[in-house]
Amino acid sequence: MIKEVEAKTILRKHKKIDSWFISQYGFNLYRGCMHNCLYCDGRSEKYNVNGEFGNDVTVKINAVEVLRRELDPKRKRTPLKKCFIMCGGGIGDSYQPVEKKYQLSRKTLQLLYEYGFPVSILTKSTLVKRDADIIKKINEQSRAIVSFSFSSVDDEISRVFEPGVPMPSERLEAIRFFKKEGIACGMFLLPVLPFITDWPEAIEDSIREAKNADVDFVIFGGMTLKDGRQKNYFLERLRENYPNLLTEYRHIYRGDKWGNPVREYYDSIHKTFNLAAKKYKMPKRIPPSLYKNIIGENDLVIVILEHLDYLLKLEGKPSPYGYAAYSISKLTTPISSLKDGLREIKGVGKTTEHIIIEILNTGSSSYYEKLLVG
């Protein structure tokens, strides 16, 4: 069932720049998702999505007018920051079937183009190809990144777990299509399904296919299963399709409040991913070449330090960079004005200071660039 509602606000602002998407703002045009992936965490009570998930969708019918108001610089005391605006989210794919009728994603992209914002889209649907004309215009003006999420590149497994979306082979074809149009593309290999698509061979297949499709980066993640609706629904479907895996799932999902699997499992899949990504020299985060002239200097430093933090943890090494990034996110002055006093920032030692200076001078860090693909 489709329910039309009038939204009061559309744009969601993060407290600091999100280094996964290089974005500080995002929006959901739909609540609920007809794609009905069995593992979707939009089903969890935490997100208060009303109705029967997979069937019922709420459409923010006035999204375009509200967003126009929110983007209009004349109505703002402080202008919005320059960064990617994220189109898509975990509780409703922006290109799910209702988009064919309402065209809210298309209209909001048109608006983002008018206001000159770069855009990052994350979807599982090839319907996004319909909007290639606007996405190309945005890309020429500021930049667009189109990413697709995958739990694997296996069409048969996808048919079971992602019943409402185009097959992985079609998503890969869509990536090739956008790449030919000169648009940067990412693969979100997320979530891999425990004991089904998390094997070294399966993860390597995904990265190899991503490489063959010329994607610019692969971002990896495991599956969360929050107690309640999401976990119950998923385990029921698992019982129907892979009953022999129930015990293993119960073993690794033991009621963590965020639905995370146990640490040993999490570490082992990340290790597997890291090895495969290195083999194909695949960037494991959005590379700076795609955003360094777009975001402000403090955000650039925060993003690269957070990426470094992630990459070192993938290697099983300690990292001071996450804390330094957090401290920098609290600064109210441009970091370049503190060049002689960087060490006074909490968490910034000698090495971090050198890295920050290199980022300010060149837009990146050679140490980081090596870790990104190696």
Ligand code: SF4
């Ligand atoms: S496409 Fe995304 S939002 Fe939609 S059901 Fe699948 S995981 Fe959930």
